[in-house]
């Protein structure tokens with residue numbers, strides 16, 4: 192093994208009996224109290240969560256809560272299986288949580304940390320259970336995690352163990368009445384086979400299945416590549432800091448230099464080689480010595496379908512959530528009520544907003560957000576800017592490493608995506624973040640992309656990846672099949688890299 196390679200199976204263990212908690216390297220997070228993760232969604236509460244807070248007369252405790260409805264209830268729908276939780280917090284009109292007061296959680300400051308809904312306590316940490324252990328991570332819907340601020344996760348083992356146990360407790364408490372008992376009884380009396388890990392088999396493409404061990408070999412090769420780039424960038428930027436020099440701009444070309452575009456293209460080739468070894472009956476372990484080569488496409492222009500798929504994902508990450516959070520009445524509406532004549536006008540108005548913004552972004556290629564002005568996404572993709580700096584390149588590599596390590600981009604943690612669809616979604620995410628930041632720069636008439644716009648785009652993006660990952664598998668089939676082509680966004684990568692002179 193090369194010195195900069197990582198054997199993920201030997202990553203840190205929390206030392207909890209029977210629990211192998213695997214923690215990514217050099218990933219940091221501690222809450223900085225910005226309050227931004229407390230908006231954009233209704234927090235789901237289990238009966239246990241609700242039981243801890245329902246006895247408090249919140250409206251009498253703070254003028255901001257006086258006379259406000261702070262919860263809405265879906266007990267019947269939860270029992271029927273059409274709602275994920277029996278209770279929810281009712282967001283304000285701007286989408287923020289009703290308990291967020293002066294950027295602090297009012298439940299936390301009134302009753303204490305332990306009384307908050309478990310979802311809020313555990314956020315933004317993620318836990319994915321697999322046959323080789325529980326892989327931890329953080330999502331970037333927090334400015335502290337986007338900026339990698341705080342204690343390394345490797346120094347937070349006790350907390351991670353506690354939060355993992357809480358997340359299991361939460362998962363059990365989220366089950367419908369009697370569901371858990373019925374499952375245990377069925378396994379005991381033999382009428383149901385004990386569930387095997389959903390990761391025992393991994394679909395690298397919708398038609399090609401790997402064992403978990405084979406998947407880890409391929410992932411290990413990709414992680415080694417990403418980490419070696421990340422370490423080189425760390426060494427380079429530390430030297431610049433020591434010498435008092437500003438961060439230099441990235442060097443090289445997409446084909447030969449070490450930058451995020453090169454990394455995405457090479458990781459895509461590693462995935463394809465892994466699949467080839469499997470379908471040809473070769474030894475998947477040979478992937479360890481595979482050196483991915485990148486070829487400049489003969490026809491460099493992305494096709495209309497490729498660009499439209501990219502814009503569709505850009506819409507899903509950035510525009511759709513803005514429309515969704517702008518209409519809290521529809522957001523909280525029970526699905527079956529959407530067909531009632533009484534609410535027909537509200538539903539029709541909301542749908543016209545979705546359709547209008549969708550056409551504007553996907554077909555007309557407009558950036559689609561007031562923050563970004565009326566900028567064309569086609570212009571944003573190809574317009575030349577100064578190369579991204581090393582800090583931005585590090586951010587992209589760190590995020591890619593985190594997604595790969597935490598196993599949150601495919602399979603059960605991502606609504607059943609195949610590995611290839613999940614990886615294409617990660618590629619589209621990085622391109623979309625850059626489209627967002629370039630559109631912002633065009634709108635501001637700036638000559639370079641601002642890292643603050645990259646942070647903002649990531650904060651928005653990761654919340655949507657999280658919610659996409661929680662959609663029922665049936666609903667995610669549309670994305671899964673649309674993203675399952677090999678090298679789907681390669682031409683867009685080349686265009687973006689060329690525009691940044693990389």
Ligand code: SF4
Nearest residue numbers: 229288290291296311
């Ligand atoms: S309950 Fe508290 S921690 Fe949870 S979203 Fe609301 S303000 Fe934030």
